[in-house]
Every structure is written in structure tokens, then in C-alpha cells.
Amino acid sequence: MTEPGIPRPSVAYRILARRRLAVIGVVGGLVAASLLADVLTGPAGLSLSEVLSVLLDPESASGSYRTIVWTLRLPTALMAVLVGASLGVAGAEMQTILDNPLASPFTLGVSAAASFGAALVMVFGASASAVSTALLVPLGAFTWAMLCSLAIYGIGRIRGGSRETIIVGGVALHFIFSSGVAFLQYIASEDTLQAIVFWIFGTLQGATWRKLAVIGGVLVAAMMLLTVRTWQLTALRFGENHARSLGIDVQRLRLQTLVLVSILTGTAVCFTGAIGFIGLVAPHLARMSVGEDQRFFMPLSALYGALLVSAAAIVSKSLVPGTIFPIGIATAALGAPFFASLALVRRRTYW
Amino acid sequence: MVRKTIVLVLLVACVAGVSVWRLGSSSSSRSNPAPSARTVRVTDLAGRDVTIRKPVERIVLMRSLNIYELAAVLGDELGGKLIGWDSSLKTGDLDAHRKFVERFPQLKDATILGDVLRDTVSAEAVLALNPDLVIMSTSMLERKSRSLEQLEQAGVPLLYLDFSDPFKGPQRSLLLLGQVLDKETQAQAIVHWIDRELDKVFSRLEKIESKVPTLYLEAGTQGAGRYGNTFGRDGQGKAVNWGSVMDQVRCRNVAADAVSGLYGMAVIRPEFLLKADPQVIVVTGAHWTAFPDSLHLGYDAEAAKARGLLREFATRPGWADLQAVKNRRVYGIHTRFGSHVTSFAAAQQLAKWLYPTDFQDLEPEAALRRFHDKFMPIGFSGTWMVGIDDD
Numbered sequence: 001m002t003e004p005g006i007p008r009p010s011v012a013y014r015i016l017a018r019r020r021l022a023v024i025g026v027v028g029g030l031v032a033a034s035l036l037a038d039v040l041t042g043p044a045g046l047s048l049s050e051v052l053s054v055l056l057d058p059e060s061a062s063g064s065y066r067t068i069v070w071t072l073r074l075p076t077a078l079m080a081v082l083v084g085a086s087l088g089v090a091g092a093e094m095q096t097i098l099d100n101p102l103a104s105p106f107t108l109g110v111s112a113a114a115s116f117g118a119a120l121v122m123v124f125g126a127s128a129s130a131v132s133t134a135l136l137v138p139l140g141a142f143t144w145a146m147l148c149s150l151a152i153y154g155i156g157r158i159r160g161g162s163r164e165t166i167i168v169g170g171v172a173l174h175f176i177f178s179s180g181v182a183f184l185q186y187i188a189s190e191d192t193l194q195a196i197v198f199w200i201f202g203t204l205q206g207a208t209w210r211k212l213a214v215i216g217g218v219l220v221a222a223m224m225l226l227t228v229r230t231w232q233l234t235a236l237r238f239g240e241n242h243a244r245s246l247g248i249d250v251q252r253l254r255l256q257t258l259v260l261v262s263i264l265t266g267t268a269v270c271f272t273g274a275i276g277f278i279g280l281v282a283p284h285l286a287r288m289s290v291g292e293d294q295r296f297f298m299p300l301s302a303l304y305g306a307l308l309v310s311a312a313a314i315v316s317k318s319l320v321p322g323t324i325f326p327i328g329i330a331t332a333a334l335g336a337p338f339f340a341s342l343a344l345v346r347r348r349t350y351w
Numbered sequence: 352m353v354r355k356t357i358v359l360v361l362l363v364a365c366v367a368g369v370s371v372w373r374l375g376s377s378s379s380s381r382s383n384p385a386p387s388a389r390t391v392r393v394t395d396l397a398g399r400d401v402t403i404r405k406p407v408e409r410i411v412l413m414r415s416l417n418i419y420e421l422a423a424v425l426g427d428e429l430g431g432k433l434i435g436w437d438s439s440l441k442t443g444d445l446d447a448h449r450k451f452v453e454r455f456p457q458l459k460d461a462t463i464l465g466d467v468l469r470d471t472v473s474a475e476a477v478l479a480l481n482p483d484l485v486i487m488s489t490s491m492l493e494r495k496s497r498s499l500e501q502l503e504q505a506g507v508p509l510l511y512l513d514f515s516d517p518f519k520g521p522q523r524s525l526l527l528l529g530q531v532l533d534k535e536t537q538a539q540a541i542v543h544w545i546d547r548e549l550d551k552v553f554s555r556l557e558k559i560e561s562k563v564p565t566l567y568l569e570a571g572t573q574g575a576g577r578y579g580n581t582f583g584r585d586g587q588g589k590a591v592n593w594g595s596v597m598d599q600v601r602c603r604n605v606a607a608d609a610v611s612g613l614y615g616m617a618v619i620r621p622e623f624l625l626k627a628d629p630q631v632i633v634v635t636g637a638h639w640t641a642f643p644d645s646l647h648l649g650y651d652a653e654a655a656k657a658r659g660l661l662r663e664f665a666t667r668p669g670w671a672d673l674q675a676v677k678n679r680r681v682y683g684i685h686t687r688f689g690s691h692v693t694s695f696a697a698a699q700q701l702a703k704w705l706y707p708t709d710f711q712d713l714e715p716e717a718a719l720r721r722f723h724d725k726f727m728p729i730g731f732s733g734t735w736m737v738g739i740d741d742d
Contacts, residue, residue, distance in 0.1 A: 042622045043626060044623070062672075063669075063671070063672040064625050064628075064669055067625060067668050067669030068625055068626075071668040071669060072622050072625075072668065073622065122641060123641060134574075134576035134577065134644070186471070189439065189639075189641055190439065190442075190443075190466070191442075191572050191641065191642065192641040193469075195573070195642075205577075205578070205621075206576075206577060321609070321620075322608070322610070322623045323609050323610060323617040323619050323620065323623075324578070324617070324619070
């Protein structure tokens, strides 16, 4: 029946799936390697064997080595991976539900709202309350990110959840919060200004195991909830009418995913500050590699996001060894040329 | 119709002519006043020639955190003469602000101007105050501020002081202020006194031959929860502020090579510090209004509370293993000592912390109190230096 040399559709599908799984495996391996390299490098100049022995046998290690590896390096390195993965997934789903290649978790003002919340605490909140800023700043950032996404949700519901309304409403919110941040920067004292600017650029410092548990928990929960909707989301990319004809409640799906993505983004950025670019680029890289099938596309977006932030952390560490360099600057500086070269080298359009 | 137009044109020409004439005359009278007994020509600390009309009655202080030199020179006359400042004293050291405003209630009505460093000063607002003198500092020079250019063009006398070297700049600034404000004797007395206090440290430091101790100094703005700025060299490779203090008091600043940048400040990686393992750690404090966790030192600070905050720094991850913490050599000092007339207290206190046996006899706090009694219009109070184990 079938012509020789061309495999039967079911076989071809299996080969394709296997190839896609292989891509995920390779990128996953790169993330693991990057994570390891991140833990191995640092200004303290510990040797490979020293780090490994502290990692494998923390009990017998010296106090300061144990602190360097287990309290400073490992949480920071894991934070890079988890935040990158969160932003990658958030960006992937944002582009999917809005059917827009320029969408990212930050398009709809979520990051601007988080920055606004953090800046608000730094300028006004802190002096008025007895609670430590270390707690209040992430709380403010998260609260405002949620308020922003609730507003987008509200706007979306009023107009039947169409993409255009969500995008236009989100972009408007983005500019409102951006001007709010600019105003707070204007009135802030110079020490506060420095703190705000640092927050906006993003930093992985201050990572603790507890924060990692929160981000990791939210990431896993969000990915599980998205996995349930895998086929619906994949169908959405064929076009809204197409999806609707398959019996999918597009408005519901879009708004639910929007909320999920906002929680994911809000959780990630409230601890690290706005790390831009990842949410935009990681999904594109994933799409180039495996296409739109959500079963592969979503996890690969997460892995690419993790890889980008982790690599940026290593690069910034080797460029500026002693002092803390805002990670957000490094991710964009590193990711943009990488992304552009990939997009230019490809002949086929993939969107 | 034609007649109407001609009248209009004439009218416009008249108005324009008059205003041009007025502008011309006012700018020429301001930027180039005829030398008389009532003007003085000085070279300020940025090397600019400035002509100032005397007596100077209306002073604008562009950065209110730089108030100490002006207050010491003017003494009780400060309140009547200072008519405009910025909000940096209020946000950067609320205690000092409260103290000055309490002593001189008229300062409550002093106009609050914008920030030169962020170019938010309105030249018009400064002109409206009709100041005889606008006090700047050389740290503002790098910012090419448009409004400053406008002020210069309008002939407002801008006088640059220099605090980049904490042990020499304040004295030169005091002498210049004394000359301009007709307080030369007072200024010389202060400078003489400060130099004597500094000499108690530097004359002896020269003779010390023991190993140079290592030091880490951090601005305690962010509190114990987050590492704050530490000091090194600025863009031109010059150590300023606390970086300069550390350069001069015979110690090795462990962050010196890691920190560089526009202001010579940066946050180091915690790991870097653990590896460097300094012998002495100093955290600077003040009353920063926006940072409730910061180390509070100054006129209203309580020693016990400050010590409690300082102890929190010692509980940062990994600090228990540092020799400075093990040997209980963790201290707090007021951040303003790094750049102002009170820098003698920084020199004495750091020398005492770094070389406890050599400088046993020094009493920096008593010296600071004497300085207030002798020269400052406000009295000494509060806590300015603190040790983790003081009683």
C-alpha cells in the first residue's frame, strides 16, 4: 500500500515524537550542565572537587564552604532555573492564547504592576509599617501583579474574552503602571531610587530554600493545570474558529490560562524583580525546535527559559566576579543576539 | 486695517525692545558686577572664579546633607540665612533634619528644591528665591545639569565645595565658606581644631609597623536582610567617601579591587566576603526614612537598639564563621562621617577599632561631643558609633 521509503503516518508520527523528545532531552541536559556550572563557579574560587565533596557530603565540610555552596550558590542557581522556567512557560501560554508572537508575560503589564507594587512599598509602605521590607516588597509586587491581571480578566470578560480587548487593555495597564513607577522613581530619595532600579533590573541574590519551594510549587501546579488543557491549547493555535468548532470554550480557556500565567509570573518576579526577555524568547526557541504541539512546546519553553537565565547568571558572574550584577541586563544582552541569529539563520517561517 | 497693523507692529516692537533692554541690563549687572567693596572674588573648589556680593544673607544649599560645614561656620545665624535646600537631609538623615528644624524653626519654611544629581532642580525656583549664594558640591559637577547652566547664565553665584577627600575637603570648604560669609576667624578655629584631632590619628598611624588589618565596610541602608553598598574606587579610579577613609587609615579594604563604577559603590557577592574573611567589619548607619531595617545611628538613636540591629548583621548566612564575628570585631558608625567635617570621628574610631592597643586613649565620642559644644548650633545627642559587644 505505502510507497517504499515513506513511512506510514503512524510511524512517521512516532519518529517525529521521538525526535521532539530527543530535543527536550538535549536541552534538559544543557540546563543540568548549566546548573552545575553555576554551582561550581564563584568569586570564592573553590575547586571542582571541593564543591563536589561539599555537595555530596555536607556534614563533613567546613562551615564556610557549606555556607557558600548550600546557602549561597545552590539556592541562587536553582532560583535562576526555576524563574527562567516559570517565565518560559508563562510566555509560551501568553503567546498561545493571544495568538501573538510579541506577547510575553510582561506585555500585559504584569511586570510593570509588580515593579509598581515593589516601588510603592519602598517609597511609602516601609517607613509606615513594622514589618520588614524583605517580606513587604515581594508581597507588594505580587499583590499588584494580581490586581493587574484581575483588571485584565475583568476587561476581557466584559468584551467576551477577545484577544484584541485583552491585548489593548493589557497594554494600557502596562503604560499606566509604568508611569506610576516613573513617578515613584521621581519622588524617591536617592537610596530608594537605587533600590527600585536594582529591583527593576532583577537580581537572583537573596534566594532561599523557602522562596524556591514557593516558586517551584507554583510552577509545578501551573504546569500540571496546563497539561490538562494541552489539546485545547494546541487546538487554539489553529485559529479561534477552528478551536470553537472542536467544542472548546475559547473565552473560558483564554481567561483561565491568563490567570494561571499571571500567578506564575507574579510569583517568579516578586522574589527576583522583573527579568525581561525570557518570556518572549524562550517560547520562540521552543517553537523553532518542536513546533506548536503543547505536549512538547510547553516543557521545552520552560527548559529554554531555565537555560537562558542560568547561562546569564554564569556570564554575569564571570564578567563581574566580586559584585552583584543585575541579572535582567545580562539575560537581554545575552538572549537577544542568540535569538536574532537563530531567527535569521532559519529559512522556513515557524509562526 | 493697515493702520491697525502698523500700530500692532509698533506695539510689539516696543515691548520686545524694552524686554530685550531689560534682559540685557539685568544679565550684565548680574554676571559682571562692577567690582566694589561689597563684592568678593574667590576661586571655588571646582577651580571656578566666583564673584559674590556681600553681605551674603540668602543662601541656598543644593544638597542639604552637606549642612554640617555651613552650620559650623554660621553657627546661630544658620536659620536666618538658609532659605532653600533639597530633601536629602530629611530622607537621608531624619534625626539631623529634626534637630536642625527644632533649633531653627524657620527652616521649616525653607523652600525645598529638586535634586541636582537627578537634574530635577528648576532654575526658575532657585531664581525666585533671589539667593546671594548657592552652595554646591564637586560631586555634582559630573552631572551636566541644564538648570545649573541656566543658573550660571543668569549670574547666580554658584560656589562649589569639595568633600571627596574626607580628611582635607571639609577644611578647605570651611575656609572658603568663612571667606565668603565673613566668618574667617570661626572657620580657621574649626579647621585648626579638626586638624589637631586628625593629627592624633595620622601622626601615630605612620609609626605603626604591624601587619595591615583587613576591613569590610558596608552601608547599612538595606538592613541585615540584604547586602548594602560597599565602597571602592569611582569611574576615574579615585577613592571617595568611605573608600577614601579606608585608603587613609592604614587598612586593607577587602572590596577595593572588586568595586568600581560611577560613584565607587557596589554591592558585593556574599560569597566574595566569606572568602575574603576580613578581620574587622564596619556597618554604617543613619536614619534613612525609607528603610526601616537599616542601622539607625545619629542624634535620636538608642545604643541598645542599634546594637541589636548590628547583631542581626552578624547572623547573616555564613557570618558566624568569619573571624570578625568570632572575635566580636563588628561595629557600626554614622555614615556621614565618611564625607564631612565630622570625619575626624571616623578616623579616630576606625583607628581604635583597627588598632585597639595603639589608640586606647582616644575617645572619639567625647571628641564629637566637644565639637558640637564648641562649634555646632545644635547640641550633641544620640548614638554615633556602636560595637556588637559594647555594654
